[in-house]
Amino acid sequence: MDRLMAVIKREYLERVRTKWFIISTIFGPVFLAVIMVLPGLLTVRNMRAIQVTDFRIIDATGSGLGERVARTLRDRAERDPARIAAAEAGTALDQLAETEVVPTPADGVAAAESTATADVMAGVTRGYMVIDSATLSSTGKARYAGKNASSIAEMNQIEAALRGALVSQRLEAAGINSVRADSISRVRADMETERITSNGRGGSGLVSAIFGFVIAFLLYMMIILYGQNILRGVLEEKTTRVAEVVISSISPETLLAGKVIGVGAVGLTQQLIWLGFAVGIGTYGMAMATASGAVAFTLPTVTVFQMVALILYFLLGYTFYAALFAAVGAMCSSQEEAAQASQPVIMLLVAAVIMVQPIMTNPTGTLGTVMSILPFSSPIIMPLVMSGTQVPAWQIATSLGGLLLACLGAIWVSARIYRVGLLMTGKRPSMKELMRWIRYA
Amino acid sequence: MTELALDIRAISKSFAEHTAVDGLSLAIPKGSVYGLLGPNGAGKTTTIRMILNIIGPDSGSISIFGSPNTDRRVIDRVGYLPEERGLYKKMQVRRALRFLAELKGVSGREADHRIVWWMERLALKTPEKDWGLAKIDELSRGMQQKVQFIGTLLHDPDLVILDEPFSGLDPINAQALKDVMVELKQRGKTVIFSTHLMDNAERLCDSVCIIARGKKVLDGTIATVKAEHGANTVALSVSSGREVIAAMLRGDPAVERVDDQNRYFEVTLRRDADKQALLRAIVATGVEIERFEVVQPSLHQIFLEKVGATGVEPGMTGHG
Known part of the structure; x- marks a missing residue:
């Protein structure tokens, strides 16, 4: 036991002492926030800040729909909360460009389009929309071409404006005066979502989805970072030949166990520090948010059962992958080789992670259920699914049981590979040789 | 009959491609300096690894001070310097040494005392400079070897096994190493070392064993071996x-x-x-x-005479 402690102590202290640990602990959350929050924030900003008015409408409807679309767009742009807030703050606003409407007879569309195309190419305008009798029909078809045609946010805005204009046009046709028609078509809808679990209300659906995503992502990061850390550690012992001195004193199994536990403890330490940050910032941030009345949401309630399950998934998932990474390290004799040989292990993890997005949108689907039970993906997927929906207890039990078995299997196999591989030099073993190592070690 | 430090009975070990050790028996009395001689690829390192239970023999038995070598407690009484040296490069010298001592069950505090004593003894800690605070990779190769040698002795082993201890040492360090080996013998410890440098063996050893192709060619005290070939x-x-x-x-x-x-x-x-x-x-x-x-023939002559007959298996390199 004291020998195992000696190994754990070394693995732990030598890692915690490094600059790498200190830097990653401090900048990890910042980095995480940047890569997770920034894109979302930017998208939201983009959708609000960019108000597309700078394009040409080729109106072949002969009904003044083009003018109405232009009016709707301008109207919406002026009512944009971001713009209003900026105006109140006294910030200079971009001048809203005038949307140019070109009424055209039905047979003049082709000519107008080629002029418009030339203008877009020359930079006079950003794009053009063609509306005609088809737009007025029940299909509501219209066409857009321009430099910004691939911007989903901008196209959504134009489409929404067209829809609004069509609605008011029809209302007017039904005998409602144009001002009222416009105000009716300007309806807004904003749905708030809330989760309901067997324990009652579980907080905002969106927030718990984000919570689940963050947890899944964190688990993935920890497993891949510290798994590879183990791989490097094993490789170092092998290439520097320390391994021989060490296993002349203790068994390879003790060394492997000490390494996995020690590195895992480093990961846990880091997570605890982060958790401390998060709780601190969360409490402070919530107080601020509540005080200003800006946002009022409740964090998803995490039950003790969920917490225990979460910890178990982290520990087992980490151990499973750590054992595999250690085996890979023991097989190889150089960094390059290891990078290559660890591909299959990383692919397993990545396979789980690319499923996060689809499963988030449909946590109770077959994909989610299967991936949350398969051992290699369950440590990442199950916490995600659990935060989104109520998972039956038997599923969690099956998933944890399977993961535990897989974990024991991985430890057994890798301890054998480790024992033989640690003293081997030269080329990497073939699959056949590897099987022999496992059988005879 | 004197008590045996090491009693090896008919051990064999085969790897996929070849037989490394073939029915080797050795009896090494307590308190002697014993040389394990043989050409490269003779099976020396494999034999040593089996003694330390790093790898198990296919057949045969090994006992150290009367206990089987699978007993962890008896392994704790053995100090081992592998042929291919290496320590954790980024670790501080003292911490690396303390770790090695702890692996043998020496408490941290006790280890610290011994580390200082040995570092002073081998000139790694002088009034001007304490290399113990440096990282391993800041040390020269010779210093690293000395550090590793200290690591072998920190738990005050009764049996010291050194695999090619003199390789890569300059004459001054080689002398220091030899002095320590003699001193260990005088304190009643048993020292086994492998070498292919016959001059070293001839000067240092009480007894030798020459192995080639995994088999024992001859063994005995230097005097007997020489008399037989004299x-x-x-x-x-x-x-x-x-x-x-x-x-x-x-x-x-x-x-x-x-x-x-x-x-x-x-x-x-x-x-x-x-x-x-x-x-x-x-x-x-x-x-x-x-x-x-x-x-009297030199050990070198005897070696050539005996091993020349058996020869070195062609195509085998590295680990003896």
């Missing part, structure tokens, strides 16, 4: 006519082997050869003789 070796030097003598010796049926040592020829005669007849033949050539002396 009295048929002649040291011969001439002041002129070296070529004449060399040709003559090669043609003489009584001569088994001639080893030109530059300043003299070491001539090994056949077991029943007549030395007087050889001397007469040399005189008859007319060259001026400076030295004609019946000598």
Whole structure:
């Protein structure tokens, strides 16, 4: 036991002492926030800040729909909360460009389009929309071409404006005066979502989805970072030949166990520090948010059962992958080789992670259920699914049981590979040789 | 009969491609300095790894101080310096040494005392500079070897096994190492070391064992080994006519082997050869003789004679 402690102590202290640990602990959350929050924030900003008015409408409807679309767009742009807030703050606003409407007879569309195309190419305008009798029909078809045609946010805005204009046009046709028609078509809808679990209300659906995503992502990061850390550690012992001195004193199994536990403890330490940050910032941030009345949401309630399950998934998932990474390290004799040989292990993890997005949108689907039970993906997927929906207890039990078995299997196999591989030099073993190592070690 | 530090009985070990050790038996008495000699690829390192239970033999048994070597407690009494040295590069010297001591069950505090003592002894800690605070990779190769040697001895082992301890050491460090080895013997410890440098073995060892192709070729005390191979070796030097003598010796049926040592020829005669007849033949050539002396063969000679017969298995390299 004291020998195992000696190994754990070394693995732990030598890692915690490094600059790498200190830097990653401090900048990890910042980095995480940047890569997770920034894109979302930017998208939201983009959708609000960019108000597309700078394009040409080729109106072949002969009904003044083009003018109405232009009016709707301008109207919406002026009512944009971001713009209003900026105006109140006294910030200079971009001048809203005038949307140019070109009424055209039905047979003049082709000519107008080629002029418009030339203008877009020359930079006079950003794009053009063609509306005609088809737009007025029940299909509501219209066409857009321009430099910004691939911007989903901008196209959504134009489409929404067209829809609004069509609605008011029809209302007017039904005998409602144009001002009222416009105000009716300007309806807004904003749905708030809330989760309901067997324990009652579980907080905002969106927030718990984000919570689940963050947890899944964190688990993935920890497993891949510290798994590879183990791989490097094993490789170092092998290439520097320390391994021989060490296993002349203790068994390879003790060394492997000490390494996995020690590195895992480093990961846990880091997570605890982060958790401390998060709780601190969360409490402070919530107080601020509540005080200003800006946002009022409740964090998803995490039950003790969920917490225990979460910890178990982290520990087992980490151990499973750590054992595999250690085996890979023991097989190889150089960094390059290891990078290559660890591909299959990383692919397993990545396979789980690319499923996060689809499963988030449909946590109770077959994909989610299967991936949350398969051992290699369950440590990442199950916490995600659990935060989104109520998972039956038997599923969690099956998933944890399977993961535990897989974990024991991985430890057994890798301890054998480790024992033989640690003293081997030269080329990497073939699959056949590897099987022999496992059988005879 | 003296108590045995190490008792190896008929151990064999085969790897996929070849047999590394083949039915080897050794009995090493307590308190001796024992040399394990053999060409590269003879099975020395494999034997040592089996002694330390790093790898298990396919057959046979090994006991250390009367207990089987699978007993962890007896392994704790052994200190091991592997042939391929290496320590955690980024670790501080003291911490690395403390770790090695803790692996053998020495408490951290006790280890610290011994580390300081040894570092001073081997000039790694002087009033001007304490290398213990440096990282391993800041040390020169020779210093790293000394650190590793200290790591071998921190738990005050009763049996010290050194695999090629002199390789890569400069004469000063080699001398320091030799001094420690002699001192260990005087304190009643048993020292086993492998080498292919016969001069070292001849000066240091009480007993030796020569192995080749995984088999024991001969073993015994230096005195016995020499006596068994003695009295048929002649040291011969001439002041002129070296070529004449060399040709003559090669043609003489009584001569088994001639080893030109530059300043003299070491001539090994056949077991029943007549030395007087050889001397007469040399005189008859007319060259001026400076030295004609019946000598005990060097360990080197014995090694060549015995191993030359078995030879080194072609294509085998590295681990003995």
